[in-house]
Amino acid sequence: MSLFTTYYPLFMLCILSVLYVMYRIQPIASTVKKIIIVLCVITNAAYICWRLFFTLPHEGTFNIVMGILLVACECIGFLQLLVFYTLVWKPSNRKQVMISDLERLPTVDIFIATYNEPIEVLKRTVAGCLNLSYPKESVQIYLCDDGKREAVEQLASEFGVHYLTRTDNQFAKAGNLNHAMSQTNGELILTLDADMVPLPAFLEKTVPYFHDGATAFVQVPQAFYNEDPFQYNMFSKDRIPNEQDFFMQTLQAGKDRFNAVMYVGSNTVFRRTALDEIGGFATGVITEDMATGMLLQGKFKSVSVGEVLAVGLAPESWLDLLKQRDRWSRGNIQCARKFNPLKVRGLTLMQRVLYLDGIVYWFNGLFKMIYILTPILFLLFGIQSFWADFQSIFMFWLPAFFSSYLAFKLVSNQKRSMFWSHIYESSMAFHLAGVALSELFLKKRVEFLVTPKGIQTDKRHFHLKTMIPHLIFLLLSLLVLVKIGYEVKVKGTMNADLMLINIFWVLYNGAGLFMALIVAFDRPRYRKSERFVIEKEGHLRSDHQDQSIACFLLDMSDSGARLSIPLDQASSLNQGQMQLFFLEDESVACDVVWSHSEGDQLMVGVAFTDTQKSEYLSLIRFLFTREHVAITDREKKSYAVRTFLRFLRETEKVPKALQRKWLRRPLQGVTGTFSYESQLEEKVPMIIHDISLSGCKIESEASIELHEKVLITIDTESLTDQPAVAVWTSRKRGRTMVGLKFVQPKIKQIEEREGVVS
Incomplete structure (x- = not known):
């Protein structure tokens, strides 16, 4: 043993040196990558x-219990490491x-499964x-x-697609x-969630793999055109990929x-024939x-x-992210119970290992809790989960940690x-640990919940209940x-x-817990539809x-869209509805809803109105491309520090593109009237609180619905x-407060009134 402890540190130092030099010299070579994985x-x-064999405690009940729990987590982690590096050992050929x-x-049936998603998302x-780009007749x-x-049935009728219900x-x-x-x-079936928009080449790139009669399904990655809570709440859209990527x-x-x-x-x-052979889509799990x-x-x-x-x-x-992972966690554990990978006929050993690894993953929250608590x-x-001196820890843990980092x-x-x-x-550990234990032992019946999509809100919200465990452990730290x-x-x-070593451990865990608090601060989502950066010429x-x-x-x-035009052509915008040409021969009807000058350009916001089916199809075909x-x-x-500083710097700001283009002017005692589109002859009294070029805030005894x-x-x-259109409403003491946005505003007239132009 003494010989081992004498030479092992030197051996590890040599390995670390080789790892580092190889990584710095040729970081992407396949051979180098495999050697680093082996050394890891x-x-x-x-x-x-x-x-x-050398660190487990032998005295004290609490010491022994925590020692066993910790080493069990580490052993499971090592097995997961083996599976992970087996998957990334070489690229798929x-x-x-x-x-x-x-x-x-072959003919293809496309199933768009929907329950309560907004019509705009389905559309x-x-x-x-x-x-x-696949033959329409197929x-x-x-x-x-x-x-x-x-409304969904009407949508299907409007676009000439089939409507099914039960x-x-x-x-x-x-x-x-x-x-x-x-x-x-249909011979083939494409399943899509209600929010998943296929790009034109989807079927062209997937259907050919069915040339082999043995292929049952072809899976394409789920990717997202909006920011997930980690990207959005941490102001890191251009800094980190989507968490699922x-x-x-x-x-x-x-x-x-x-x-x-x-x-x-x-x-x-x-x-279809493959699905028929297993009795269709599996049921009995969420x-x-x-x-x-x-x-x-x-x-x-x-x-x-x-x-x-x-x-x-x-x-x-x-909160929606946690609900989604709650469903996934329960669903995987239910699958393990009903469709045990060790018992499913026809699976290879590696398939069984990979599916078991996928199920064990949903207990990682529990493992993380033990790492944080230890x-x-x-x-x-003074509850000691392992016995070791600093030299031994340095000798065995540091090489493993550094090689894992490099690999x-x-x-x-x-x-x-x-x-x-x-x-x-760290951010999801406590929630998922509770979910996994609940599903494993209580077997509580949980309904299938659709993840909400198309959220719009101007409120900031901190999900305190989900962060109570994090705050407790941060205070303990x-x-x-x-x-x-x-x-x-x-x-x-x-x-x-x-x-x-324990102080380092506490600080490392504390950093993860602290960053988790930031992601629980939901930022306002001002727009109902995500904007795509276009940056190309067009014309009105x-x-x-x-x-x-x-x-x-x-x-x-x-x-809608945001665009710029030469300032000397601003007077042309007061001509009512216009056509925005985003391609030479493709256009969409729009109304100008706001404008303001920046240098020699007039920045203009337009809302698409009365969009016809052909226009909408062209619009989606133009937007949803790679x-x-x-x-x-x-x-x-x-970096974590930069992310935190960016959060502090940006958290209270309204995005520049969404700031009001004109200041609101308060009005005191000013009254007016409004009429509903369906009852133009009826004039309803109202009180105006403030007004700008883009809209006003009113109060009335009558109600106005959102939008x-x-x-x-x-x-x-x-x-x-x-x-005008209602963009927000609230009801207090029997009266309705409404925020109205002007549609087709008479720009020149209003600008003169507001003193914007001389």
């Missing part, structure tokens, strides 16, 4: 052996198949499906509505899809090598995807296509760092540091061997003008039958 496994295996390789094109997805689109909504909602989404299967007969693109590619690609519930093309994919892989092959071919909406609030228990109460940094290709993984895990400081200064005592044309106005498109959504759906896929200067259009008349402001 060796150092971690040495660490685990040392922990198991799947050969791309072209659609021209097919003798004939984009339907339009995306209609824009697919595609049938079905809106599968478990919400039984008249008498009950048994088995939630899986039951909905199975019902759709019973009503259709690493799994969807890196790990799924590794699973593809072992025919273990996970069906993720959307963006998936199935062979997430049907994992079980369905696993059952198919026991008999058929699966394919992962790494290219982003559809984009949707990530959860838009911290150093606090030692420093506060992960290399294989993740800047898509994920160890510290951001730490933040993700602070108490630990105060206690140590007191003992060193007053008593002059400190066990340096164990104190230093009025029905009353022969000559068009050259403009530059800055950003755009399916409901060029405009820019997705951050690498971490860029995403309802009215005509307002204010004699003292020279406004007669000015169209």
Whole structure:
């Protein structure tokens, strides 16, 4: 043993030096990557052996219990490390198949599963499906509505797609899809969530893989065109990728090598006959995807296509993200109970290992809790989960940690760092730990809940209830540091061997907990539709003008756009409805809703109005391309300190593009009238509180619904039958307060009134 302890540190130092030099000289070479992975496994295996045979406590009940729990977590972590590096050992070498390789094109049924999603969200997805570059006669689109909504049926009729519903909602989404299967007969089935907009090439890039009769399904990554709560609440859109991207693109590619690609519930093309052979989509669990994919892989092959071919909406609030992961966690544990990977027929050993690893992942919250609790228990109460001196810890832990850091940094290709993984895990650990234990032991029945999409709010909200455990452990961590400081200064005592490593551990955990607090501060989401950065030339044309106005498109959504025009052409904007040409021969009707000058340019905001079906399809086809759906896929200067400082600097600011373009002018005692569009002859009295070029705030005994259009008349402001739309409403003491935004404002008249132009 003495010989080992003498030479092992030198051996480890040599390994670390080689690792570092190899990484710095040739960081992306395949051979170098594999050597680093091997060395990472060796150092971690040495660490685990040392922990198991030399560090477990033998005295004290609490010491023994915590020692066993901690080393068990570390052993599970080591097994997960082996699985992870098996997946990323080498890239998938799947050969791309072209659609021209097919003798004939199979028919495709597209199932858009919906329950309560906003119509605006569904409309984009339907339009995306209609824009697919696949023979129209070979595609049938079905809106599968478990919400039984008249508006969804009207949407289907408007766009010429099929509408399906059923008498009950048994088995939630899986039951909905199975019902759709019973009503259709296409050879292939594409399943889409209500918010997932397919890009035009989706079927062209996926259908060819069914040339092999053994292929059951083809999975495309879920990608998102909005910011998830980590990106949005931390002001890190351009700094970090979406939290799901690493799994969807890196790990799924590794699973593809072992025919273990996970069906993720959307963006998936199935062979109907393969689904028929397993009895359709799996039921009896709140997430049907994992079980369905696993059952198919026991008999058929699966394919992962790494290219982003559809984009949707990530959860838009911290609470919605937790609810989504709650459902995924419970669903995976339910699948393990009903469809045990060890018992499913036809699976290979590696498939069983990968599915078990996926199930164990949902207990990581529990493991993280133990890692957070361990150093606090030692420093506060002296509960010692392992026996070791500082030299031994340095000798075994540091090589394992440093090699893990290098290996992960290399294989993740800047898509994920160890510290951001730490933040993700810390932020959800306590919630997911409770969910996993509840589902494992209580088996509480939980309904399938759809993740809300299309949220719009101007309020900031801190989800205190979800952060109570984080605050408690942060306070305990602070108490630990105060206690140590007191003992060193007053008593002059400190066990340096164990104190230093536990202090580092507490600080590391505390950093993750502190960053978790930031993500729980939900920022306002002012827009209902996400804007895409466009930055291209276009032009405006009025029905009353022969000559068009050259403009530059800055950003755009399916409901409006922001653009700039030369200031000397500003007077042309008071001609009512206009056409915005975003391509040479593609345009959409719009109204100017605000404008303000910046230098020699007039910045203009337009809202799309009375959009026809053909215009909307062109708009979606223009917006939803790889060029405009820019997705951050690498971490860029995403340091924790910079993220925190950016949060402090930006948190109270309204985005520049959303700030009011004119100051509100308060009005005292000014009255006016409004009329509903359906009752123009009836004039309803109102009190005006303030006004600007873009809108006003009113009070009335009558009610106005959100997004309802009215005509307002204010004699003292020279406004007669000015169209306006309600952008917010509130009811107090029997009276209604309404924020109105002017539609087709008479710009020159209002500017003169406000003193904007001389």
